[in-house]
Ligand code: ADP
């Protein structure tokens with residue numbers, strides 16, 4: 113069996129499981145082995161009931177004194193159990209789980225693990241999981257992996273399949289020279305795969321992570337070097353001159369450009385009129401006004417008689433940009449003739465847009481990925497701007513170049529990365545940075561609170577809503593799943609909870625699993641003010657601009673990276689009203705509070721990212737992804753910053769010594785680099 117063998121061939125994986133795995137894009141042995149756990153549960157010995165504390169996930173053991181219910185309460189059927197442990201009792205509550213009554217017998221001994229909450233003066237355990245004694249003893253031995261799942265699939269099933277694949281797979285494993293393994297203290301590839309899925313301790317997990325992260329960085333940097341040598345050699349096919357249009361636009365807008373905006377646009381204008389094809393990254397914190405800078409570049413392009421494209425990662429964002437541009441055209445008489453092109457448009461609408469693009473009637477094309485699909489024929493595409501989280505691969509470049517000559521590329525990113533790392537990670541791009549925010553904004557007021565603060569927060573919500581404002585609430589999960597232990601809030605149930613708590617308030621929810629058109633509708637209703645509270649996963653983190661929204665509340669904020677929380681916060685404070693950000697945490701230990709307090713004290717994305725970096729030990733907060741921009745499976749540019757720098761230096765050395773990896777001892781290495789480049793370019797050009 114090799115790595116490309118389909119998962120159906122695995123012992124214990126039937127058609128049904130294979131279909132579920134397929135939903136997670138797991139088709140081959142390799143896909144499965146690279147589906148790393150998102151986190152590990154460390155099961156702990158049961159504690160006496162007298163010692164359980166609210167706000168923790170605890171395990172208790174005792175005999176059942178009574179079982180009452182089910183009793184109907186609103187949408188819930190509630191079963192109440194009293195657990196007896198010596199002299200102490202603990203109330204245990206189950207919601208909508210009628211079968212519990214059949215499983216639990218009065219007088220029987222059980223192990224429960226679940227979330228402890230404070231209900232008035234009482235402590236209650238909510239919807240715990242039930243274990244047999246021997247089963248729980250087994251769990252105590254090792255960290256137990258939790259995988260990214262889909263409804264119907266459990267971590268146990270994934271784990272079994274992985275075990276079968278590890279036993280069955282045969283592959284020629286190590287491609288890195290021994291001297292690297294020694295120097296960087298790395299375990300072998302196959303050992304790392306084994307330990308990441310079946311660790312005996314968190315130390316094993318950390319060793320495995322280090323090796324796998326090293327690999328990811330290595331291949332990624334090798335790919336960048338290749339792109340760099342390609343892009344440096346490209347001549348400027350669309351030489352432009354600066355016209356009066358951009359200066360007129362700058363004069364007409366009711367505010368002054370910040371100095372970062374001014375400087376960045378100067379760099380862009382000089383690239384567009386210079387000898388080589390532009391390949392530039394604009395880094396700027398959320399709200400720093402990157403869109404305007406991009407529009408200036410696009411305006412210069414249109415004024416020179418060419419076409420420009422603005423590519424956004426989501427339809428919602430594309431539509432938002434399109435509206436902004438149309439408004440500007442009306443207000444300031446810009447020469448843009450914009451069109452919108454997104455996947456959810458009707459075929460007839462698309463056809464008309466294609467026609468306008470091909471004929472050159474449209475000189476600004478705004479959209480999603482659809483912009484680089486085969487059917488689109490540009491007349492004269494000279495500048496492509498990608499907004500947030502898009503990296504441009506060689507394939508995408510080729511796809512565009514195939515549509516004409518090589519266009520200029522401008523990438524905009526709000527990912528706060530210290531400059532030393534940016535130079536490595538964006539090695540194939542020229543860098544511009546906008547460090548300051550436009551003046552005259554009211555700073556956002558922040559607070560970090562425990563879950564007991566919720567009632568006050570909801571009161572505050574209704575206050576804001578009665579003043580006409582709107583609110584975002586972020587939860588880490590989409591819906592309750594197979595392994596829910598109540599630790600993480602989910603969007604679906606939270607929206608219901610809010611409706612109960614705030615009758616008459618218009619609540620909607622949004623998550624990444626929804627169809628694109630559905631998401632767009634929900635976002636549009638929110639933007640139009642038809643929804644008061646939007647409960648969402650982090651899908652809204654990217655670039656959304658609803659200036660009337662003044663409150664951002666993040667549940668389980670301990671589960672997010674600080675940089676990501678900062679991005680979320682950037683969704684408010686965009687209008688003239690005072691805005692607020694409430695970080696709710698279900699873990700109120702000192703370390704969590706210290707981390708979150710950084711957000712309280714600073715509004716500077718760059719500073720927040722590096723402080724986060726300082727506070728996070730390796731392997732800690734494992735599974736947190738700081739930035740969606742770099743599609744690393746396991747490496748984290750912040751946590752693994754030192755590894756990233758080491759790997760970069762190593763690649764320099766390697767490429768100096770053997771630029772094309774033609775030495776015999778690098779044969780295996782060359783093969784795997786080529787494989788990686790092909791694979792990731794295919795992935796990127798979906
Ligand atoms: P981001 O960099 O996060 O993409 P945007 O481009 O969405 O930020 O800009 C955020 C808001 O700031 C927009 O409403 C925009 O009109 C406004 N803005 C941009 N530049 C300035 C400026 N120089 N002064 C005042 N407001 C500005």
Ligand code: MG
Pocket residue numbers: 402403499500655
């Ligand atoms: Mg933006």
